Amino acid sequence: MNPNLLLVDDDEDDRMFFQEAIKEIDRGIHFVSLKNGHEALNYLEACASLPDAIFLDINMPIVDGYKCLKQLRSNTNYDGIVVFMYSTSYIPETAIKLQNAGADFYIRKPISFNELKQLIEKALNLLPQVALENKNDNNFFITNEK
Secondary structure, X not given: OOOEEEEEOOOHHHHHHHHHHHHHXXXXXXXXXXXXXXXXXXXXXXXXXXXXXXXXXXXXXXXXXXXXXXXXXXXXXXXXXXXXXXXXXXXXXXXXHHHXXXXXXXXXXXXXXXXXXXXXXXXXXHHHHHXXXXXXXXXXXXXXXX
């Protein structure tokens, strides 16, 4: 499987580190990164091949992650896209709101580059399970813990 990934994050450094991690993981991943939810929604409307997964930052200008998620989940064309909410903070109430809005997973941005690589690998390994609908609520929050 050569996954097609989209990262939506307004932080340029976070986008750069994510891209570097993807290069090191190297599974033939097709990777695109965008700055906000507005760009992401426009990209999805125009792209020829939809991403398998979107890593969607919560706090962004113009269209934030929550609004983008709601728009994604209101369009059945995007039902097959796995959405990983991706944020520096973890607030349980926010996570529940995002899960209820249709997010598949929640990832807290790691501090180190190696942790980022591990979390991306873990997320990639979940894609086939989601495709088989073998996911449960206990796995919503993804961490580096075994």
